Amino acid sequence: MKNIKLLSQILKRTNKLIVSGEYKQSYSLGNSFSRKRKLSFSNVVYLICSVLRKSIPLEIDNFIENHTCLNFPNISKQAFSKARQNISPEAFKELCRLFVDSFYNSKKKLNKWHGFNILAVDGTSIQVPDTIECGKYFGVSKN
Template sequence: MLQHWLLDTDSFAVPESLCTFQQSIPLEWVQQAFELTNKSSIRRRKLPAKLVVWLVVAMGLFRDRSIAEVVSKLDLSVQNAAGDTVAPSAISQARQRLTYEPLAKLFGITAQHWALQEDSHDTWHGLNLFSVDGTLFRTADTDELATHFGRIKHSATRSTVYPVARLCALSSLRSRLIPDVVFGPSTEGEVTYAKQLVGKVPNHSLTIFDRCYLSAELLVNWQRAQSGSHWMVPLKSNTKYNILHRYSDHDFFSGNGCICACP
């Protein structure tokens, strides 16, 4: 499901210009991200940090263009009195100075505002609806990425050609916004990454898990993190269980192969 949503975004959600996207991200959010990561700078550069943020966002939106072209076409650079603009070599240096931290904070800020705006009034029986799902991404074939992310082995002698990163996302079932996401080496399973999302859903919510997330540790902690946090997960056909107690007819559905928990 998550993979299909991401493919839809890649195919249909590319804006005609970055201005369309900038209108939804106030400059105050960008400044807040810098302040939370202590990345504010008073030094004037041809490509200052705030513009590098927009550069990274634009790189994700316009993946069919080179980085230098994105800088030029979107007029992200600053000129001095002589009219000199940023050199191509300075672009990668500016990205390295920025690091990932302000962008991670900005992602969290935008997700919090957008999800609240889109989902607060679109509920089911008073519950906000979410899902947890994972997918895989191929990375560039370098030794460094292969060491960090690893390759998925199909057999003792066969594995994926490219290094593979595993991603696990908490998604809104109503708006398809992603309030939070974790990713890392493909050698770790989806349940391991899903545990890092415990406590990320708001109170009074229902989270749908795929059958691969049938983990007592994950689901019990998910329920305990919020007093009104509910979950539902399909049962595997070979799952063995004992019903200890039924609090209501809604606690367990044996007919459709799903189990749910309500605190």
């Protein structure tokens, strides 16, 4: 299965879970999100999952602009902050479990080394000095 297909399947499963009534009922705290309001449970989860990096008002504006299909309402940062307090952190643990389970159950052949899966991410910011010795030891790539 190609990575794009796998990602598409995982996103479909994620969306199905987020909009399900069971998920909302299990992970909304107290009687939150029981009435129909501007800011729904699923919209709050989508916004939180969009990886907030900038100021909340700016992120809300960007989210609304980039996700027009969700009909996301114009809200204040206070409304979002209040709404996200009413979602259990366990909701996001379940989403993570869904991602991981979907990946490992995809029947995708993973590279193995002594029975262990080989997964790698290049996230280092360390720079090796550009010297002949380092080039001989680590190897060099040509552009």
